[in-house]
Amino acid sequence: METLLLDSKTWLLVLTGAGVSAESGVPTFRGLNGLWEGQPVESVASPEGFAKDPLRVWRFYSQRRAGAAEVSPNPGHTALVEWERHLGDRFLLATQNVDGLHRRAGSQRVVEMHGNLFTTRCSNVDCKRAPFPDTTVYPDGTVPGCKDCGSLLRPHIVWFGEYLDPADLERIQGFAQRAVSSGGRLVFLAAGTSGVVYPASGMVDQVRAMGGETWLVNLETTESALRFKHFIQGKSGEVLPKLGR
Numbered sequence: 001m002e003t004l005l006l007d008s009k010t011w012l013l014v015l016t017g018a019g020v021s022a023e024s025g026v027p028t029f030r031g032l033n034g035l036w037e038g039q040p041v042e043s044v045a046s047p048e049g050f051a052k053d054p055l056r057v058w059r060f061y062s063q064r065r066a067g068a069a070e071v072s073p074n075p076g077h078t079a080l081v082e083w084e085r086h087l088g089d090r091f092l093l094a095t096q097n098v099d100g101l102h103r104r105a106g107s108q109r110v111v112e113m114h115g116n117l118f119t120t121r122c123s124n125v126d127c128k129r130a131p132f133p134d135t136t137v138y139p140d141g142t143v144p145g146c147k148d149c150g151s152l153l154r155p156h157i158v159w160f161g162e163y164l165d166p167a168d169l170e171r172i173q174g175f176a177q178r179a180v181s182s183g184g185r186l187v188f189l190a191a192g193t194s195g196v197v198y199p200a201s202g203m204v205d206q207v208r209a210m211g212g213e214t215w216l217v218n219l220e221t222t223e224s225a226l227r228f229k230h231f232i233q234g235k236s237g238e239v240l241p242k243l244g245r
């Protein structure tokens with residue numbers, strides 16, 4: 001198996017998807033055929049879905065909170081913690097996962113691009129209440145209300161059709177630019193992702209345009225695999241611990 005050199009010139013930008021949490025027991029989107037209760041996940045994880053049926057959306061996220069609280073990080077998560085310890089500020093982990101397993105494994109330099117399951121905020125954009133930690137698994141049939149303005153609360157998650165936090169995108173782009181301007185070797189590694197959802201799936205093209213190296217570790221070959229210079233097919237929990245040297 002090819003291995004990834006993590007030397008003193010290496011700046012490593014990692015992107016993870018649902019596949020990295022699969023070996024912990026978290027279902028992937030593709031594993032669910034992109035469906036939940038027979039409906040496309042996009043229809044639940046969207047502002048339209050929340051406006052139409054907030055009960056159903058909270059049932060979706062409460063079930064996922066309960067599931068994520070039951071599982072633990074796997075060797076794929078741990079390998080990334082080791083690499084961060086080795087590379088320090090020449091390491092950044094951008095994840096599409098909202099399960100919080102990277103932080104629970106010990107990762108520090110993490111950008112949760114699509115939010116976190118265990119944070120809640122008020123759905124009223126004019127409400128002054130900030131997003132807050134919330135592990136509550138709300139009983140089926142309940143939608144929590146905001147104690148400040150009485151509006152509905154919603155998961156602090158980036159839904160389909162919603163913009164990502166510009167600060168998160170700037171942090172990722174800033175890391176890549178610093179790598180290049182420092183004369184370092186920019187390496188982009190994506191793991192456990194089907195590479196379908198934007199803007200995350202556009203990162204490989206941006207890194208290539210900057211002259212960076214591109215690696216994909218994934219169980220299945222994907223359309224997006226063709227956009228990577230190196231593709232290693234396998235389980236991230238088995239490949240990542242052996243990949244870095």
Ligand SMILES: CC(C)NC(=O)[C@H](Cc1c[nH]c2ccccc12)NC(=O)[C@H](CCCC/N=C(/NCCC(=O)O)S[C@H]1O[C@H](COP(=O)(O)OP(=O)(O)OC[C@H]2O[C@@H](n3cnc4c(N)ncnc43)[C@H](O)[C@@H]2O)[C@@H](O)[C@H]1O)NC(=O)OCc1ccccc1
Nearest residue numbers: 017018019028029030096161192193194198219220235236
């Ligand atoms: C479906 C897709 C085509 N749609 C989009 O990309 C949309 C629209 C869009 C924007 N730009 C475009 C350009 C072209 C086309 C469409 C668009 N993007 C957006 O809406 C984004 C917001 C996207 C974020 C949505 N929120 C998520 N998550 C939070 C919710 C929640 O989680 O509940 S996305 C969600 O789905 C994605 C799922 O993908 P993966 O993580 O890759 O998981 P998947 O199951 O698909 O694949 C797993 C892989 O792992 C592999 N695997 C399995 N086991 C293992 C294993 N053990 N080891 C290794 N690999 C493994 C499998 O083989 C598989 O390949 C993740 O990003 C995940 O976070 N916002 C936005 O662009 O705002 C501006 C805007 C606004 C209005 C209109 C236009 C633009």
